[in-house]
Amino acid sequence: xxxxxxxxxxxxxxxxxxxxxxxxxxxxxxxxxxxxxxxxxxxxxxxxxxxxxxxxxxxxxxxxxxxxxxxxxxxxxxxxxxxxxxxxxxxxxxxxxxxxxxxxxxxxxxxxxxxxxxxxxxxxxxxxxxxxxxxxxxxxxxxxxxxxxxxxxxxxxxxxxxxxxxxxxxxxxxxxxxxxxxxxxxxxxxxxxxxxxxxxxxxxxxxxxxxxxxxxxxxxxxxxxxxxxxxxxxxxxxxxxxxxxxxxxxxxxxxxxxxxxxxxxxxxxxxxxxxxxxxxxxxxxxxxxxxxxxxxxxxxxxxxxxxxxxxxxxxxxxxxxxxxxxxxxxxxxxxxxxxxxxxxxxxxxxxxxxxxxxxxxxxxxxxxxxxxxxxxxxxxxxxxxxxxxxxxxxxxxxxxxxxxxxxxxxxxxxxxxxxxxxxxxxxxxxxxxxxxxxxxxxxxxxxxxxxxxxxxxxxxxxxxxxxxxxxxxxxxxxxxxxxxxxxxxxxxxxxxxxxxxxxxxxxxxxxxxxxxxxxxxxxxxxxxxxxxxxxxxxxxxxxxxxxxxxxxxxxxxxxxxxxxxxxxxxxxxxxxxxxxxxxxxxxxxxxxxxxxxxxxxxxxxxxxxxxxxxxxxxxxxxxxxxxxxxxxxxxxxxxxxxxxxxxxxxxxxxxxxxxxxxxxxxxxxxxxxxxxxxxxxxxxxxxxxxxxxxxxxxxxxxxxxxxxxxxxxxxxxxxxxxxxxxxxxxxxxxxxxxxxxxxxxxxxxxxxxxxxxxxxxxxxxxxxxxxxxxxxxxxxxxxxxxxxxxxxxxxxxxxxxxxxxxxxxxxxxxxxxxxxxxxxxxxxx
Ligand code: ADP
Numbered sequence: 001x002x003x004x005x006x007x008x009x010x011x012x013x014x015x016x017x018x019x020x021x022x023x024x025x026x027x028x029x030x031x032x033x034x035x036x037x038x039x040x041x042x043x044x045x046x047x048x049x050x051x052x053x054x055x056x057x058x059x060x061x062x063x064x065x066x067x068x069x070x071x072x073x074x075x076x077x078x079x080x081x082x083x084x085x086x087x088x089x090x091x092x093x094x095x096x097x098x099x100x101x102x103x104x105x106x107x108x109x110x111x112x113x114x115x116x117x118x119x120x121x122x123x124x125x126x127x128x129x130x131x132x133x134x135x136x137x138x139x140x141x142x143x144x145x146x147x148x149x150x151x152x153x154x155x156x157x158x159x160x161x162x163x164x165x166x167x168x169x170x171x172x173x174x175x176x177x178x179x180x181x182x183x184x185x186x187x188x189x190x191x192x193x194x195x196x197x198x199x200x201x202x203x204x205x206x207x208x209x210x211x212x213x214x215x216x217x218x219x220x221x222x223x224x225x226x227x228x229x230x231x232x233x234x235x236x237x238x239x240x241x242x243x244x245x246x247x248x249x250x251x252x253x254x255x256x257x258x259x260x261x262x263x264x265x266x267x268x269x270x271x272x273x274x275x276x277x278x279x280x281x282x283x284x285x286x287x288x289x290x291x292x293x294x295x296x297x298x299x300x301x302x303x304x305x306x307x308x309x310x311x312x313x314x315x316x317x318x319x320x321x322x323x324x325x326x327x328x329x330x331x332x333x334x335x336x337x338x339x340x341x342x343x344x345x346x347x348x349x350x351x352x353x354x355x356x357x358x359x360x361x362x363x364x365x366x367x368x369x370x371x372x373x374x375x376x377x378x379x380x381x382x383x384x385x386x387x388x389x390x391x392x393x394x395x396x397x398x399x400x401x402x403x404x405x406x407x408x409x410x411x412x413x414x415x416x417x418x419x420x421x422x423x424x425x426x427x428x429x430x431x432x433x434x435x436x437x438x439x440x441x442x443x444x445x446x447x448x449x450x451x452x453x454x455x456x457x458x459x460x461x462x463x464x465x466x467x468x469x470x471x472x473x474x475x476x477x478x479x480x481x482x483x484x485x486x487x488x489x490x491x492x493x494x495x496x497x498x499x500x501x502x503x504x505x506x507x508x509x510x511x512x513x514x515x516x517x518x519x520x521x522x523x524x525x526x527x528x529x530x531x532x533x534x535x536x537x538x539x540x541x542x543x544x545x546x547x548x549x550x551x552x553x554x555x556x557x558x559x560x561x562x563x564x565x566x567x568x569x570x571x572x573x574x575x576x577x578x579x580x581x582x583x584x585x586x587x588x589x590x591x592x593x594x595x596x597x598x599x600x601x602x603x604x605x606x607x608x609x610x611x612x613x614x615x616x617x618x619x620x621x622x623x624x625x626x627x628x629x630x631x632x633x634x635x636x637x638x639x640x641x642x643x644x645x646x647x648x649x650x651x652x653x654x655x656x657x658x659x660x661x662x663x664x665x666x667x668x669x670x671x672x673x674x675x676x677x678x679x680x681x682x683x684x685x686x687x688x689x690x691x692x693x694x695x696x697x698x699x700x701x702x703x704x705x706x707x708x709x710x711x712x713x714x715x716x717x718x719x720x721x722x723x724x725x726x727x728x729x730x731x732x733x734x735x736x737x738x739x740x741x742x743x744x745x746x747x748x749x750x751x752x753x754x755x756x757x758x759x760x761x762x763x764x765x766x767x768x769x770x771x772x773x774x775x776x777x778x779x780x781x782x783x784x785x786x787x788x789x790x791x792x793x794x795x796x797x798x799x800x801x802x803x804x805x806x807x808x809x810x811x812x813x814x815x816x817x818x819x820x821x822x823x824x825x826x827x828x829x
Contacts, residue, residue, distance in 0.1 A: 397444030736761030
């Protein structure tokens with residue numbers, strides 16, 4: 001009976017405990033409980049075998065029996081030890097907590113008094129300070145009545161795993177919810193690591209593989225923030241060793257399974273970490289238990305999570321491994337989803353972008369097509385059908401639909417001289433499955449010739465053979481015309497360059513000769529090879545280098561310039577006249593050179609002749625003048641009006657002739673640098689008055705008004721200055737209608753005396769103003785065309801004034817008159 005009771009009690013307990021879903025429990029059916037047990041049943045043996053702890057306590061609260069499972073669950077090595085220990089002693093080695101967390105003494109639980117007849121089923125958390133282990137135990141207690149004395153029976157079931165499972169499940173659910181809140185997976189992983197610490201580990205490190213297959217630390221958490229920094233520093237300095245493919249982070253990734261080291265020792269660490277400094281550091285950080293779990297989703301390893309116990313002095317067990325694996329599986333799935341979502345979103349973005357680009361391209365194409373210089377073609381190589389856009393037909397001068405859709409029709413439109421080249425290029429493109437590009441001429445039905453550029457691409461069919469060719473045709477006639485005219489002008493220039501009688505030299509910006517035509521080569525009396533690369537300055541006979549620099553600077557500054565230089569060749573001096581254009585090509589100067597040695601010699605001969613002739617003329621003229629004056633004096637008392645008139649005229653004409661001859665003589669003197677000056681002090685005001693008087697004697701047709709200035713002593717050549725004044729006044733009268741007044745004035749400032757001669761005559765066109773003082777220049781005004789002159793007076797005047805250190809200029813308005821000015825410096829020496 002007693003036996004049956006025990007047996008049934010145990011079995012009921014089993015049933016009872018099933019509320020905690022203990023899978024490992026033996027489930028015994030109730031009918032069997034009621035069945036008669038075999039008479040030879042050994043109960044102690046039965047207790048021993050039961051997968052639960054059994055503890056019996058007598059009325060004096062002494063443990064009278066415990067099976068080995070019971071002793072194990074209460075952290076005793078043997079049942080014997082438990083039996084011998086008084087209940088209150090147990091409180092020292094076991095801390096017992098009620099489910100709600102309140103600490104209870106061990107004796108209070110395993111007490112006979114507490115156990116009533118009715119079963120109690122309590123759940124306790126038991127902590128063993130010695131081993132730092134924790135266990136959840138379900139203790140079912142019941143009073144057992146016996147003839148020899150009642151006792152209390154405690155049936156103990158270990159629910160630790162289940163409790164852990166519950167906690168883990170709760171955590172996993174919580175993590176799933178939290179992670180799903182964010183779509184940034186790095187943020188998610190950091191969040192995950194934060195949740196792991198400190199409940200499930202002291203550190204948690206998450207490493208992910210990037211696209212290049214490199215490991216990147218993306219999240220890290222540690223119970224101790226200062227140690228976190230230290231771990232981070234160490235990790236960045238010594239990343240996990242990728243050559244170690246069996247253990248550690250890379251081991252977990254390569255193997256696709258967790259690396260679990262429940263107890264990390266110096267030796268075990270040596271296998272994972274090769275660098276001694278890192279090993280030392282890890283041990284200093286208190287590393288004692290480690291699990292690295294790979295993050296795998298859809299068969300692909302994405303990274304790994306490392307969990308570490310250090311400061312808490314705990315060690316992971318098989319359950320923890322299973323727990324972390326479950327958690328990591330879930331995390332991997334969530335991260336994979338987040339990444340997929342991210343990727344999908346990026347793809348959508350990309351699609352949008354592509355679509356945008358396509359639209360943009362389409363629009364560009366459409367614009368180009370609309371601009372009218374482009375058309376599209378599409379050639380089906382199988383059916384040989386060639387389709388043209390409307391634009392392409394238009395470019396070929398065809399109406400819409402006029403193109404017959406065959407290659408033959410196209411070839412008929414291509415210029416016969418270009419056809420072979422185009423056909424070969426098309427054939428080659430198809431043969432080599434490459435692109436086609438050709439420039440060719442087409443002939444429109446109106447016979448107009450246009451230039452086209454054809455571009456095409458071969459598309460392959462499913463078998464990899466050319467199936468289609470698609471391309472564009474662009475009208476490039478304008479471009480070709482521009483190119484052609486450029487080519488022509490280059491050719492023109494080349495032929496001018498080569499055949500010109502003038503020497504042509506092209507230099508760089510500094511004057512170094514880059515090219516020279518044959519005429520130039522001949523001018524320099526050198527070979528072309530020895531001329532090129534020489535510097536112009538080294539060939540020209542200039543007084544100083546500065547002279548060349550001055551001339552060259554003028555060319556570069558004005559862009560265009562002309563001048564002369566002298567060459568010293570073996571054959572003597574050669575005079576060259578040049579006309580230069582700077583920047584004719586970028587940084588290149590062009591010089592047209594002409595040998596003027598002969599012209600110069602001729603000019604010199606003429607000047608020489610002029611000099612001699614004038615001189616020779618002067619003597620007889622002086623005699624004529626003397627005889628005319630003698631004759632006038634001789635006839636002074638003869639009353640013959642006519643004779644006096646004629647003689648005066650002869651006298652005036654002789655004067656005019658003398659003037660002319662003097663002018664010509666002056667020119668030769670100026671040219672030869674022999675114009676002499678005799679300086680003296682005189683009163684300019686008086687000189688002007690005298691000059692005016694002289695003029696009045698011979699010419700009474702124009703009133704002359706003078707506004708003078710007393711005391712104007714000046715150091716100058718009196719006769720020459722008088723010549724200038726008379727020349728300008730005579731001009732003023734010559735180029736004014738009869739009777740118009742000529743106004744002469746003299747002004748003075750600190751440095752100069754200024755003489756102004758103003759007329760109200762025909763004036764001078766502005767285009768003539770600059771050239772007026774050049775030798776032999778005569779004005780182009782039609783009004784003055786009938787007025788005779790040699791065009792030398794102003795030239796001589798300007799030379800005289802310049803030699804005196806003065807200036808000469810004119811202001812004039814055509815039709816209104818002119819004012820000539822000249823200055824003389826007050827202090828010449
Ligand atoms: P010439 O008078 O003999 O032609 P000049 O050297 O004295 O030579 O003068 C040059 C040119 O300047 C003249 O041909 C004339 O066209 C112009 N000219 C000179 N003075 C005047 C003036 N006062 N009014 C208008 N034109 C003038």
